Amino acid sequence: MITTLRPNDRRVLELVGRVRFCTQDQISRYLDMSRALVTRHLSQLEKGGLVDRDSNIRPHIFWLTTKGARVMDIKLSGAKRMHSYHVRRHYCHRNEFELQSLEHNPHFKYLSRNELLAHGLYPSHAEHAAAEQLLDYSLILIDDYLMNSDRILVSWTRQHLKNSRSKALAGKPVRRWYNVTNRLTVVSTDSINLQKHKRYCDKLTELKHRLEQQPGLSTAFDKKNVRAFIQPDFVYLEPLWVVS
Numbered sequence: 001m002i003t004t005l006r007p008n009d010r011r012v013l014e015l016v017g018r019v020r021f022c023t024q025d026q027i028s029r030y031l032d033m034s035r036a037l038v039t040r041h042l043s044q045l046e047k048g049g050l051v052d053r054d055s056n057i058r059p060h061i062f063w064l065t066t067k068g069a070r071v072m073d074i075k076l077s078g079a080k081r082m083h084s085y086h087v088r089r090h091y092c093h094r095n096e097f098e099l100q101s102l103e104h105n106p107h108f109k110y111l112s113r114n115e116l117l118a119h120g121l122y123p124s125h126a127e128h129a130a131a132e133q134l135l136d137y138s139l140i141l142i143d144d145y146l147m148n149s150d151r152i153l154v155s156w157t158r159q160h161l162k163n164s165r166s167k168a169l170a171g172k173p174v175r176r177w178y179n180v181t182n183r184l185t186v187v188s189t190d191s192i193n194l195q196k197h198k199r200y201c202d203k204l205t206e207l208k209h210r211l212e213q214q215p216g217l218s219t220a221f222d223k224k225n226v227r228a229f230i231q232p233d234f235v236y237l238e239p240l241w242v243v244s
Contacts, residue, residue, distance in 0.1 A: 008033070010072070012041050016051060016064050017074040021091040023059040023240065029099050054088065057241060061088045086145065092240055093144045094128060097187055100237075107133055120175040122160045126151075129181060138183040141232075144239065146193055149200035152232065156184060157225040176228075184232040189239035197234065204229050 015030050016022060028038045042062060045051045050068035054061045069076045101108040111129045123129070126147065128140045141155055160175045188194040208226050211217055219226070
């Protein structure tokens with residue numbers, strides 16, 4: 001039973017509370033702490049009922065328990081979907097992209113859900129926003145589920161309403177990602193799917209240029225959305241788990 005928390009215990013709990021779900025290796029890299037030391041801290045915290053893990057997969061995924069969140073005064077999401085394996089995996093891939101980004105850009109920082117809500121943005125699954133430099137914001141789409149390529153344009157241009165039944169309030173502008181972010185990054189854990197995304201975006205970029213020359217051109221795409229589209233950056237992310 002844990003009766004007191006050491007400074008490194010609190011560092012681990014604070015990190016796990018911030019990222020929601022993570023692997024032991026990610027904790028080690030985030031905190032610049034040896035894996036052996038992280039193992040000892042996690043073992044004690046798990047025995048104390050402050051963290052839990054999914055031990056059915058390797059690497060294991062860790063998260064704060066209700067008790068751990070209470071001790072650290074961290075509010076946990078009550079949504080049941082947050083506890084599914086697919087969501088846990090997605091957050092770990094989100095962490096992996098952050099860790100790799102921090103290696104070449106120490107200013108990289110994901111925006112919290114509360115920060116996005118303050119801008120009138122309601123992120124859907126796989127949509128993440130980050131500040132990369134001062135006044136330089138990116139929408140990051142993380143595809144670790146064989147995402148359809150048309151999701152890229154839909155995410156970039158969709159209206160942000162509180163839910164599907166909401167309506168825009170009179171006099172209050174409806175936000176889209178391109179109103180707040182000025183860059184788009186598509187990340188995929190599947191190299192073949194990433195190539196499909198590239199071909200789809202090349203097609204949109206070509207169509208955008210044609211519409212600039214021929215505004216009356218007939219197209220199956222919404223012209224306003226195509227004109228708002230920007231060419232993304234593409235990043236391949238090595239998957240943390242591979243189904244054999």
